[in-house]
Amino acid sequence: MFKNIRIEGLRAIQKIELEDFQQFNLLVGGNNSSKTTLLEGLFLLTGPTNAHLPLKINNFRGFKFIDENVWRLIFNNLNVNSSIKISGELKNPDQERKLIIKPSTKSLTHEKLSKTSIDNGLIEIKDSYSESIPKIEGLTLEYFLKKIGEQDFEKIKSNISLKGSELEFLKPKDYKEVLQGVFLNVNTMSRDISSRFSNIQIRKQADKIIKILQRIEPDLINLILGKDGIIYCDIGLDRMLPINIMGDGIIRILAIILSISDTQNGIIFIDEIENGLHFSSQEIMWDAVFSAAKEFNVQVFATTHSLECVMAYEKSYSQIQTKNDDIRLYRIERKKDTFKVITYKDEKLKASLESGWEVR
Amino acid sequence: MLNVIRKKKVLAVEGDDEINFFDSLLKYLGISDIEIRKVGGKDQFKNKLPALVESSGFFDNVEVFAVIRDANADANAAFASVKNILKKLNLNPPTQMNKFANNGIKLGVFIMPGNSAEGMLEDLCLNTVQQHPKMTCVNEFIECIFKLEDPPKNLAKAKAQSFLSAIPIIANSIGIGAKKGY
Known part of the structure; x- marks a missing residue:
């Protein structure tokens, strides 16, 4: 579980720090406040x-091709002379992680040639300097890891580069990542729903999902995965119904809780968690998220623009009997290149919403 | 839609009655550029004052911020309590009550009824009507009531309400009384 994070040089973020993460963390803020970039930074540090x-993370934003410019998109102001630095502490496993992402470049030296005329005669002038144009062919990831309390960091290097039309990877040997992270957004939300359900079935945990979904759809008796890859639900009729006809809301909620369940002991990042949900379903969604994340021990980071979503977050949490001060809301305020983070614990969030004061 | 702070001057008060009172006072004085926000009674200050200060728009807009709280039994303790909350919010509270300090945001903590006295806003209001002819009746009534069993627990509130019961159109609190122009 992440305890904190510090990000420098990632997309629009010059520098930002967030602390006191809990199991449930909701990020709010105006448009262009870099909420999604924050999720991306955490995601990168989950699999450094x-x-x-x-x-x-570029692909999540719709960049489905790779060329030299795509590498630049993750750097602050597209400036590849800088590097991206992401660091953070974790609990279970108790670790400190640092990740530095640099472009891997190949310098091309050009001699500048120009022509001019002196005394009616043409001469060629060769500039006294040569200009280096860095050509980016990929990225280098330098990862530093240490257990809390230890002195020295272990350094692990990996690399990705585009060689011709092929992507080439340099993977670290003898390192196995212990953290699992899943990033969901409007484009990826339902993408792996069938395979995730299949994993849950193999792990004999489908009954737990059904129990959670029964809070939304009390008639639900069973879920099965059809040969066609569609999830069917038994609601007591003669035939099972494909989940697709149950409405967008239940599919989205199912997609979220399947992702949580399939990320046991890991971390899930959900961008615009309210997307596609009617306001009246948002409390149900949070009920499902709280239940699933507690059941499968998953840390949740989500972003939203919606007031109803924030209110549902607080209301749903306030109805949990065994509370443990484990929700936070972070408002990200951005003024040009400066970021300010306002942290809300449950009591302050509740007081703000009761008083009708804007938290987003 | 929730409320975003839009004005440059904000006054934080305890309850609805204080909102009514100060709203009427400001209108009477012809002041319209102050936003009044309720932060609940003294027990709610711990959560609601930070919630107000950290609400959207506060740091972008607010230049002058005043907190008004009743002294109750101890004005110094009330001042210290508010100062402590403000410090945790990285604001620089004034060293003296009832005076503004200018450390970035102009910030003041005003403890009612003032002059480090114990009491509340009602005491301040009663001070202004001490010479009012109706106060003779009010004092006699209160004196009589306090001789009986189970007298009112709050003398200032009892006196203020007795006074307000003696005005032509009865008001049941100082805030309503202020709104009605008394």
Whole structure:
């Protein structure tokens, strides 16, 4: 579980620090306040030796091709002369992680040639300097890991580069990542729903999912995965119904809780968690998220723009009997290149909402 | 839609009655550029004062911020309590009550009824009507009531309400009384 994070140089973020993360963390803030970038930073630090991830976070934003410019997109102001630094502490496992992402460049030296005329005669002038144009062919990920309390960091390096039309990876040997992270957004939300359900079935945990969904759909008796890859639900009729006809809301909630369940002991990042949900379903969604995340021991980071979503977050949490001060809301305020983070514990969030004061 | 702070001057008060009172006072004085926000009674200050200070728009807009609280039994303790909350919010509270300090945001903590006296806003109001002819009746009534069993627990509130019961159109609190122009 992440306890804190510090990000420098990632997309629009020059520098930002967030502390006191709990099991449930909701990020709010105006448009362009870099909420999604924060999720991406946390996601990168979850898999810091996986050189696919920088490409994946671009892919989540709709960049489905790779060329030299795509590498630049993750750097602050597209400036590849700077590097991206992400660091944070974790609990269970108790670790300190640092990740530095640099472009891997190949310098091309050009001699500048120009022509001019002196005394009606043409001469060629060769500039006294040569200009280096860095050509980015990929990224280098330098990962530093140490257990809390230890002195020295272990350094692990990985690399991704585009060689011709092929992506080449340099994977670290003898390192196995212990953290599992899943990033969901409007494009990826339902993508792996069938395979995730299949995993849950193999682990004999489908009954736990059904129990959680029964709070939303009390008639639900069973869920099965059809040969066609569609999830069918038994609601007591003669035939099972494909989940697809149950409405967007239940599919989204199912997608979220399947992702949580399939990320046991890991971390889930959900961008615009309220997307596609009617306001009246948002409390149900949070009930499901709280239940699933507690059941499968998953830390949740989510972003939202919606007031109803924030209110449902607080209301749903306030109805949990065994509370443990484990929700936070973070408002990210951005003024040009400066970021300010306002942290809300449950009591302050509740007081703000009761008083009708804006928290977003 | 929730409320975003829009004005440059904000007054934080305890309850609805204080909102009514100060709203009427400011209108009477012709002041319209102050936003009044309720932060609940003294027990709610711990959560609601930070919630107000950290609500959207506060740091962007607010230049002058005043907190008004009743002294109750101890004005110094009330001042210290508010000062402590403000310090935790990285604000620089004034060293003296009832005076503004100018450390970034102009910030003041005003403890009612003032002059480090114990009591509340009602005491301040009663001070202003001490010479009012109706106060003779009020004092006699209160004196009589306090001789009986189970007298009112709050002398200032009892006196203020007795006074307000003696005005032509009865008001049941100082805030309503202020709104009605008394």
